[in-house]
Amino acid sequence: MAALLKVENLRIELTTRDGIAPVIDDLSLELNAGETLSFVGESGCGKSMTALAIMGLLPDKVGRVASGTIMFDGEDLAKASDARLREIRGNDISMIFQEPMTSLNPVYTIGEQIAEVLRRHQNMDQAAARSRALELLDAVRIPNPKSRVDDYPHQMSGGQRQRVMIAIALACEPKILIADEPTTALDVTVQAQIFDLLRDLGKETGTAIILITHDMGAVAEMAERMIVMYAGRKAEEGPVDQIIEHPRHPYTKGLISCVPHLVAQLSDDRPELTEVRGIVPSLMDFGRDECLFSSRCERADDKCRSSRPTEMKFKNDQHSACWQAKEL
Amino acid sequence: MSEQQEFLEKARSPFSEAFEMFRKNHAAMAGLVVLLLIVLGGFLGPYLYVGDPFEMVWAPTTPPGEEGYFLGTDYLGRDMVSMLIYGARVSIAIGLSAALLTVFIGITVGALAGFYKGWVEEVLMRITEFFQVLPTLLFSMVIVALFGASLPMITLAIGLVSWPAVARITRSEFLRIRELEYVTAARACGVTNSKLIFTVILPNALPPIIVQAALMVGSAILFEAGLSFLGLTDPNIISWGQIIGSNRPYILDASYTVTIPGVAIFVTVLAISLVGDGLNDALNPKLRQR
Numbered sequence: 001m002a003a004l005l006k007v008e009n010l011r012i013e014l015t016t017r018d019g020i021a022p023v024i025d026d027l028s029l030e031l032n033a034g035e036t037l038s039f040v041g042e043s044g045c046g047k048s049m050t051a052l053a054i055m056g057l058l059p060d061k062v063g064r065v066a067s068g069t070i071m072f073d074g075e076d077l078a079k080a081s082d083a084r085l086r087e088i089r090g091n092d093i094s095m096i097f098q099e100p101m102t103s104l105n106p107v108y109t110i111g112e113q114i115a116e117v118l119r120r121h122q123n124m125d126q127a128a129a130r131s132r133a134l135e136l137l138d139a140v141r142i143p144n145p146k147s148r149v150d151d152y153p154h155q156m157s158g159g160q161r162q163r164v165m166i167a168i169a170l171a172c173e174p175k176i177l178i179a180d181e182p183t184t185a186l187d188v189t190v191q192a193q194i195f196d197l198l199r200d201l202g203k204e205t206g207t208a209i210i211l212i213t214h215d216m217g218a219v220a221e222m223a224e225r226m227i228v229m230y231a232g233r234k235a236e237e238g239p240v241d242q243i244i245e246h247p248r249h250p251y252t253k254g255l256i257s258c259v260p261h262l263v264a265q266l267s268d269d270r271p272e273l274t275e276v277r278g279i280v281p282s283l284m285d286f287g288r289d290e291c292l293f294s295s296r297c298e299r300a301d302d303k304c305r306s307s308r309p310t311e312m313k314f315k316n317d318q319h320s321a322c323w324q325a326k327e328l
Numbered sequence: 329m330s331e332q333q334e335f336l337e338k339a340r341s342p343f344s345e346a347f348e349m350f351r352k353n354h355a356a357m358a359g360l361v362v363l364l365l366i367v368l369g370g371f372l373g374p375y376l377y378v379g380d381p382f383e384m385v386w387a388p389t390t391p392p393g394e395e396g397y398f399l400g401t402d403y404l405g406r407d408m409v410s411m412l413i414y415g416a417r418v419s420i421a422i423g424l425s426a427a428l429l430t431v432f433i434g435i436t437v438g439a440l441a442g443f444y445k446g447w448v449e450e451v452l453m454r455i456t457e458f459f460q461v462l463p464t465l466l467f468s469m470v471i472v473a474l475f476g477a478s479l480p481m482i483t484l485a486i487g488l489v490s491w492p493a494v495a496r497i498t499r500s501e502f503l504r505i506r507e508l509e510y511v512t513a514a515r516a517c518g519v520t521n522s523k524l525i526f527t528v529i530l531p532n533a534l535p536p537i538i539v540q541a542a543l544m545v546g547s548a549i550l551f552e553a554g555l556s557f558l559g560l561t562d563p564n565i566i567s568w569g570q571i572i573g574s575n576r577p578y579i580l581d582a583s584y585t586v587t588i589p590g591v592a593i594f595v596t597v598l599a600i601s602l603v604g605d606g607l608n609d610a611l612n613p614k615l616r617q618r
Contacts, residue, residue, distance in 0.1 A: 055516055061446070090517035097516075102509040107343075107531040117517050168517065 003030035010068035038223035100162035104153035111149035159190035238318030248320035349610035356606020370416030426548035429487030434494025442502025501533035535611035542604035
């Protein structure tokens with residue numbers, strides 16, 4: 001089966017004061033219909049940039065797709081016109097954002113905001129859009145949707161607003177839903193509810209989900225496959241259970257050992273939580289021909305510091321960009 | 329249907345909340361009442377108080393109260409009450425239409441500059457600055473002197489010199505709001521640029537523009553008064569400023585002919601300012617706590 005979304009050799013450049021930096025460097029990925037794929041990595045690793053590039057929403061004049069293709073349904077989104085991208089956005093691919101508190105327009109009721117998407121993409125009339133909005137609010141488990149549909153965003157809690165965002169995103173039954181850290185701003189119990197909701201709705205509608213997060217626990221619960229990003233490059237890719245059981249990249253290993261309940265499952269010989277020491281290199285160093293993780297890696301040797309690791313493929317469909325992936 | 333009404337009533341838009349804030353502001357409500365009285369007087373006055381403002385009714389410069397003329401007569405023996413009522417219409421009409429014109433030009437320029445940025449912004453803001461550094465009174469005098477002192481020309485002159493303030497406020501609001509997440513979210517839903525400008529960003533940018541527009545009505549009335557005082561006005565209409573201007577030579581003998589329209593202008597502009605201030609308090613969430 002052909003992949004729904006196929007990104008090949010994507011390179012995104014950001015123009016900064018100090019010159020041009022590749023925030024995404026040679027990234028390839030595939031997403032199948034109905035699948036949940038997770039992007040993991042620290043802040044500033046290019047997870048959100050990849051999402052914005054797929055949506056065609058890279059910041060004007062600052063970011064651009066320098067090379068590579070983003071094939072969606074046989075169409076290259078990297079070269080699509082603005083008008084075509086607008087048709088796709090919200091209809092075939094939609095996105096929910098990190099900050100539910102500010103992602104809804106404060107001057108319209110939530111019902112109007114849901115109906116607006118339906119009217120634009122599905123040509124529904126006012127009444128049909130409204131009754132569909134009620135159904136959607138019910139689907140995202142807002143209690144008593146009839147009395148909430150005319151509420152303004154400031155009358156709702158953060159978790160409810162994120163549910164409304166999900167309702168808007170799923171209104172047109174998109175093929176792909178990109179969730180950019182959808183629960184970062186919410187408290188833990190609500191996080192779990194939102195993840196449950198996303199998973200259930202994804203299954204019901206057959207929507208493929210790209211989940212961007214730095215929460216390894218969420219990945220383990222939600223996704224089938226994951227991509228670990230580091231400094232704009234793919235560090236590791238593969239089935240979630242395989243990677244958590246046996247990470248083939250020292251960075252993934254570091255990330256996993258930061259999470260309490262995953263560690264407990266892993267082994268008893270690591271009594272304390274560990275951290276990944278150091279920080280992500282600066283943007284200007286992103287293009288270097290070396291393993292960008294080498295400065296933080298205990299195992300780094302001269303080869304790591306002098307050439308960029310090639311991707312190694314393992315039998316269980318795990319890929320790792322580490323020179324020592326086999327020994328790990 | 330009753331259910332429908334029930335939750336329509338429950339909905340309290342940010343604007344209805346602002347209206348409640350406004351109602352609690354006594355000074356602003358007083359301003360609004362005065363303003364409504366003036367507007368009503370201007371439009372109902374001619375039916376309640378019959379009299380042609382251009383007609384000589386009694387001896388010139390009859391002091392107020394004498395011979396049954398409540399506010400006296402001016403230097404041509406015209407009834408001051410009729411003139412004030414007639415002048416109220418003109419002053420308010422000019423104030424409103426000049427403010428509308430100002431807001432229209434200002435929002436268009438400011439929204440385009442703030443939304444598109446880049447060279448569009450550069451060009452538009454340089455033009456704005458050009459209009460801003462023009463000496464306003466001199467520029468409008470030139471327009472009126474060149475194209476004739478008719479009401480539309482005076483309105484145009486006032487509009488042309490006052491839109492830069494609105495344009496700059498609109499631009500700054502657009503620059504701020506276009507980076508907010510709900511605008512990105514709207515883009516992610518496939519909203520077109522024109523819809524982004526008019527239905528997503530503009531409603532959120534309106535509060536400071538509304539305040540500025542309200543104050544603009546007051547300053548337009550003042551501006552018109554200034555122009556008419558200098559004689560740059562249509563002689564076939566009567567405005568408050570024109571009453572002051574034409575009676576100026578008699579200020580020592582009949583000071584009330586200048587004072588009364590002056591007070592009318594003062595009260596009107598003060599009422600508008602109070603309303604504008606009340607709107608500012610009501611629409612600016614940062615001031616609500618005070």
